[in-house]
Amino acid sequence: MELFKFVEEQEMLRKVVREFVEAEIAPKADEWDKKDYCPVELFPKMGEIGITGIFIPEEYGGAGLGHVERTICLEEISRYSAGLGIALMTHYLGMAPILYFGSEEQKKKNLPDLAAGKKICGLATTEPGGGSDFTGQKAIGEIKNGKWIINGRKCFITNSHIADICIWTVVTGKNEKGYSKMTAFIIDKDAPGHKPGRKENKFGLRGSVTGEDVCVNVEVEPNLIIGKEGEGAKIAMNCIQEVGRAGMASIALGILRGCLEESIKFSSQRIIYDKPLNKLQSIQFIIAENRVDYEAAKLLIYHAASLKDAGKTCATEYSIAKLFATEAAVNASKRTIDLMGGYGCINDYPAGRFLRDAVATIPGGGTSHIQKIIIANNTIKGD
């Protein structure tokens, strides 16, 4: 019995996505990276293919598939543009709270346009005072005359300047133990008082927009709370663990495949000492290591995704996958640059971009150190 095998439909889905990627993304990825341009015009096209709503149920306009299929989409796209990969991943991350914790009214109102790629979504939790320290957030919501008034500044928010809807986590009081209560709100980009702030100039994952998101006295109706007041931390952490972290691992998997394919291609075409470069043992070692990293990451990520689709707990598995895949992507990129010699430092080749993108995947969804803490704590608890 073959344990890990994609079913025929998943293989077909991969072909479908790859056909779109090779036509619409691969030829332009380098330009987007150079210009730091996020191709928002591709979101409706990806919506038509079914990519933007891949795991949204059909009743809300999605394809009704799962997280294995979502991972396939992110891997294929990130193989050429990890920048667009993280923009799409954040779109998924913003939809997840609405889908898994939102009311029926919130799902019907928001998910169809998001699934179709007609609107773009984001999730805003990180602040200057709280990134890894999730509860260090200071954005505040106060109820006045029946409406919530939101004030705060979020930073390092992907899709900050392009999201139509952003899910904000906000402190709305203290619980009985004296800890901050956090609540998740749906914030429309055109809500008075809401605007993006500074746009960051990243060295990696260019092809996505990252920046500040600001609320100054933004009025929000109570029916725009996701779940209940005080559930914001639980909702955000669940989605970050099982959709965000998962997505970062999938992006790193795409980069790993890029490293493997480019190292094979370059070493078979480059002739040195009258033979292809790949005849040299030291080059073969690099190809072997790239292959091992890719295959190992692939197994870890798709296994975790299959657990999520089966409704089983998968937080530890996703942390393991994210830790391994992102660090491996950095190593593989560096090895691929080494394989290419001087050419590895030339921007006409993608290896340098792979390295910049890989390094930038590490802080997203929790740094490697945070993943180790999660994995250790869960392992000690017996998970």
Place this chain on the structure above:
Amino acid sequence: MGYDIAVCIKPVPDPKYYDKIKIHPVKKTIIREGIPTIINPSDKHAIEAALRIKEEFGGKVITITMAPMSSQENIREALAMGADEAYLLSNRMFAGSDTLATSYVLAQGLKKIGKFDFIFTGNESADGATSQVPGQIAEWLNIPHLCNVREFHFTKDKKVEAKIKIEGGYIEYLTTIPVLFSVSREVNKPRYTTIKGVIRARQKPINIFTVRDLELDNKYIGLKGSPTQPGEIYIPSIGRNGEKLKGDPRKIAIQILDRIRSVGVNFGKSK
């Protein structure tokens, strides 16, 4: 109203694997085992042409293929693009068919399935590239056919005006229905297959026809029914041989010209 439309599609080797293709040393045929296949690229333009007619006027689009059973993955892709039903004509007795035998089997398959207003094909396959099958199918079916169709539209009296691509321009034709069109790449831009299309393709039938299911005269099928047989196939040597000529440069120049003339290049006489 609606139209009944058939599209002939062919699985061909995936160009990404061309460097892995080997030639059988005895049979002189391409060894296709282990080489993934794709739908012949120009057949996708044919599928798109059929789907656009269906979307505008209604009707049904079927695909028909003569190929091994392993081609079902490619056929599913055509269903995922939007075709309603697929037919696969597959049997060991079809092996070794040239274009005439292939067109005969496809024509008999089409007759078995029903009557069609339009039959679309791509202009040529990426592997054989003879462009013979479309015209041959039309002849077997005794219907008009046009090749290299780059544009077409319906007239008010339900005939079809079509432009055929020729070098430097086009020729306009007016044809009645039923008709077979083999289309050039300029006719349209094929749609991307969608994920929902892949899901819907699950439910669409692929009907398999073997020799027993078709009315066939065995003398027209397979190797027996193939008047065209492959000749010598070899991989040309790309090695380089050099020869040094020594002596007076002018005499060497004349020697070089004589050598080039001896293989058929005419420079005129040396002075």
